[in-house]
Amino acid sequence: MNGFPHRMRVESVKPKRGSIWSMYKRMFFHVRGQWKLLLIAAISIIAVSLLEFVIPQLSQYTIDRLIPNKRYDLLIWIALGVLVTALLLALFNYLSGIAMASVGQKAVYDLRNQLYSHLQSLDIGFFDRNRTGDLMSRVTSDVGMLQQLVSSGMMSIVTDTFTFAAVAIYMLWMDWQLTLIILATFPFMILTTRFFSKRIRAAFKKIQQSVAEVTNHLQDTLSSIRLMKAFSTEQYETERFADRSSANRQANLDAVKLRAIYEPIIDMLNFAGLAIVLILGAKHVMDGGLTVGTIVAFLAYLRLLQNPIRRFSRTLNTVQQSAAAYERIVEILETKSQVMEKANALELGRVQGHVVFHDVSFAYQPEVPVLEHFDFELLPGKVTAIVGASGAGKSTITHLITRFYDPQQGMITIDGHPLPDIQLQSLRRQMGIVSQDVALLNGTIRDNISYGTPHATDAEIEAAAHAANAHTFITSFPLGYEAQIGERGVKLSGGQKQRISIARAILKDPRLIILDEATSALDTESEKAIQDALVHLLEDRTSLVIAHRLSTIQRADRIYVLDQGKIIEAGTHDSLLAQQGKYKQLYELQFPQKLRDIPAGVVTRGMK
Numbered sequence: 001m002n003g004f005p006h007r008m009r010v011e012s013v014k015p016k017r018g019s020i021w022s023m024y025k026r027m028f029f030h031v032r033g034q035w036k037l038l039l040i041a042a043i044s045i046i047a048v049s050l051l052e053f054v055i056p057q058l059s060q061y062t063i064d065r066l067i068p069n070k071r072y073d074l075l076i077w078i079a080l081g082v083l084v085t086a087l088l089l090a091l092f093n094y095l096s097g098i099a100m101a102s103v104g105q106k107a108v109y110d111l112r113n114q115l116y117s118h119l120q121s122l123d124i125g126f127f128d129r130n131r132t133g134d135l136m137s138r139v140t141s142d143v144g145m146l147q148q149l150v151s152s153g154m155m156s157i158v159t160d161t162f163t164f165a166a167v168a169i170y171m172l173w174m175d176w177q178l179t180l181i182i183l184a185t186f187p188f189m190i191l192t193t194r195f196f197s198k199r200i201r202a203a204f205k206k207i208q209q210s211v212a213e214v215t216n217h218l219q220d221t222l223s224s225i226r227l228m229k230a231f232s233t234e235q236y237e238t239e240r241f242a243d244r245s246s247a248n249r250q251a252n253l254d255a256v257k258l259r260a261i262y263e264p265i266i267d268m269l270n271f272a273g274l275a276i277v278l279i280l281g282a283k284h285v286m287d288g289g290l291t292v293g294t295i296v297a298f299l300a301y302l303r304l305l306q307n308p309i310r311r312f313s314r315t316l317n318t319v320q321q322s323a324a325a326y327e328r329i330v331e332i333l334e335t336k337s338q339v340m341e342k343a344n345a346l347e348l349g350r351v352q353g354h355v356v357f358h359d360v361s362f363a364y365q366p367e368v369p370v371l372e373h374f375d376f377e378l379l380p381g382k383v384t385a386i387v388g389a390s391g392a393g394k395s396t397i398t399h400l401i402t403r404f405y406d407p408q409q410g411m412i413t414i415d416g417h418p419l420p421d422i423q424l425q426s427l428r429r430q431m432g433i434v435s436q437d438v439a440l441l442n443g444t445i446r447d448n449i450s451y452g453t454p455h456a457t458d459a460e461i462e463a464a465a466h467a468a469n470a471h472t473f474i475t476s477f478p479l480g481y482e483a484q485i486g487e488r489g490v491k492l493s494g495g496q497k498q499r500i501s502i503a504r505a506i507l508k509d510p511r512l513i514i515l516d517e518a519t520s521a522l523d524t525e526s527e528k529a530i531q532d533a534l535v536h537l538l539e540d541r542t543s544l545v546i547a548h549r550l551s552t553i554q555r556a557d558r559i560y561v562l563d564q565g566k567i568i569e570a571g572t573h574d575s576l577l578a579q580q581g582k583y584k585q586l587y588e589l590q591f592p593q594k595l596r597d598i599p600a601g602v603v604t605r606g607m608k
């Protein structure tokens with residue numbers, strides 16, 4: 001029994017505490033296995049930090065020893081030393097860069113796959129509550145943001161932290177008083193960084209959300225481009241798009257403004273440190289306490305100390321941006337599916353398909369009941385039809401049988417097993433769904449028929465197409481079963497699409513067929529082809545048909561008349577007509593007298 005799921009808090013922009021730490025923890029979790037690369041990275045980073053000391057040392061030596069003693073002979077060795085150091089620095093920087101990037105990219109690859117697989121595991125209700133464009137932007141742009149972090153940000157943070165610690169220790173050893181005075185500027189930097197980091201992260205989260213809005217709009221409008229053109233709403237949509245783009249522009253500007261204040265403040269504090277070294281250092285030199293070479297080396301070390309801080313302020317942007325993206329990713333990863341399997345769920349063998357609804361109540365939204373205390377039965381091996389006005393709850397019944405949703409109250413069983421006790425995959429393997437909105441994927445006709453039955457042989461695929469009356473039109477395409485359908489492939493008519501989806505269901509050979517008949521009228525020939533296909537589909541199976549066709553209704557073993565979520569009449573076609581009730585009323589309304597005498601299998605009209 002489920003309560004109502006809460007809407008995901010995508011509106012919130014307040015960054016959670018500790019999300020950066022949690023982000024690194026999760027990333028670390030993903031990279032544990034790659035210890036060899038991590039070792040290469042660590043050794044390279046240490047080597048880089050140590051090599052950074054060499055050039056200032058050589059400068060100091062040149063100024064203090066070589067110049068006063070006019071040692072021309074040693075200058076070439078100094079030049080060679082600088083060159084070799086520079087080469088080694090380049091080599092180790094390259095190694096650490098490549099190693100960290102490989103480790104990081106693997107972490108992002110794992111995260112993206114984990115996110116996609118988690119999305120797949122979520123219930124349909126989750127997808128009702130969240131917009132596709134937003135979810136897409138989380139898997140693409142938000143994960144991309146983390147990619148940026150691991151490919152550049154992560155490495156510079158590790159290198160910079162190590163270099164900073166090594167240089168600070170060496171400077172303290174050289175002249176602890178001067179170093180302490182310089183380090184006194186650092187708490188200001190830390191405070192400034194803390195102050196800005198929260199705000200920058202919130203700003204970046206806003207940017208990510210505005211990207212999601214733009215993606216949503218693109219997804220909605222490009223996938224309904226025909227509707228837009230038919231209603232001439234191009235201008236209207238362009239304006240709405242501009243509004244969303246403008247929110248994105250504003251969010252970016254806000255973030256840039258924050259950075260534009262933060263970076264100069266950090267620079268000012270850096271220059272203050274430089275001034276301290278110049279003034280106090282120069283005084284020491286004048287007093288004879290320090291050599292000129294030492295002060296030059298000290299200035300170089302100060303640069304080494306400040307570089308990480310300056311870079312850190314830039315890296316901070318990447319880190320904050322990633323943390324904001326990471327929060328949006330974690331929101332999904334932490335969302336639990338409302339439709340769960342029990343721990344020791346039953347693997348369902350071949351069933352009879354005896355489905356029973358016991359006192360089921362269901363609503364998509366609180367206070368809007370769709371089914372209330374609903375009892376219903378699908379007889380094994382028989383055709384059960386549901387008829388009723390639009391919005392009566394017919395499709396909802398099929399959604400509950402397939403466990404797209406769980407009822408809030410009551411129980412549904414199949415062959416006596418409550419649905420939550422059954423492994424979801426083994427339950428859905430039993431079912432073939434042919435719905436009125438035929439879903440075809442980009443790919444060949446063969447791929448579309450064998451979707452969900454990937455090991456089917458060519459002969460089985462063709463047999464299914466024959467049974468669905470689709471073989472003839474498929475082979476009329478030059479490429480036959482290899483013809484592409486979808487955006488850049490052949491265009492299929494409504495009736496052809498339906499026959500492909502019937503072939504797909506026949507190939508799956510399920511025990512239970514759920515058929516949501518299309519309401520659109522087809523020409524007589526297509527209608528006849530589909531009726532014949534349906535005969536093959538429903539043969540020897542338990543079937544639930546949302547019936548809009550006269551032929552299906554007449555053939556049904558039992559017909560339920562649904563009205564506002566309640567069964568008001570049940571029986572066979574003839575017994576229901578004899579009742580002179582709602583069924584007769586619907587029937588007469590939808591199938592006028594002149595159509596009544598036409599044999600089953602020819603007439604088509606919606607029962608709505």
Ligand SMILES: Nc1ncnc2c1ncn2[C@@H]1O[C@H](COP(=O)(O)OP(=O)(O)OP(=O)(O)O)[C@@H](O)[C@H]1O
Pocket residue numbers: 128364365370388389390391392393394395396397608
């Ligand atoms: N995903 C959803 N979220 C919220 N409400 C929904 C959802 N799907 C359907 N409903 C509502 O539930 C009610 C029953 O819908 P359902 O699709 O089951 O009706 P139907 O009888 O199949 O209608 P039709 O013949 O038009 O397809 C309707 O009022 C509909 O607005």
